[in-house]
């Protein structure tokens with residue numbers, strides 16, 4: 459079953475009401491909106507990208523936090539959307555959004571043990587990230603708590619201040635910059651130009 463961006467937004471807004479506006483809702487809305495802007499710009503450049511799907515994936519990428527637990531939210535979000543009957547195209551973003559470079563160790567907030575969840579480790583290693591999923595990887599690294607859009611630099615510092623620095627932090631920062639450069643190259647301009655308000659958030 460497909461998940462439209464309208465349905466996805468409704469899903470998170472329902473959780474906002476039900477759960478008393480937890481912090482991850484504004485972030486999710488921001489990721490969905492930001493993803494939509496980047497996807498639209500790519501589409502205008504002639505790339506084959508599904509703008510509505512990019513927004514939908516952004517809205518639901520953190521849906522696994524509905525149970526109040528950050529730890530394990532990738533798997534719980536994946537299962538939540540699967541049980542609702544959505545296609546893998548939509549469920550997979552719950553798994554992919556925190557991991558860059560097809561590597562479970564390329565993430566913020568410490569180094570996961572690859573043996574903790576062999577399914578997730580193998581999935582991340584073998585999955586061919588779609589353009590829409592890569593957009594969500596980037597937007598998750600541009601949207602902090604709250605509804606603002608940050609440069610990746612500021613967002614990375616935000617993550618380090620909140621979650622700490624670990625032996626994989628340099629690796630994660632370098633891969634984040636590569637991802638940003640990848641989209642700048644596709645667009646032919648600095649994607650921050652799409653977000654004039656970013657200057658107010660420096």
Ligand SMILES: [Fe+2]
Pocket residue numbers: 485489519520598
């Ligand atoms: Fe997120």
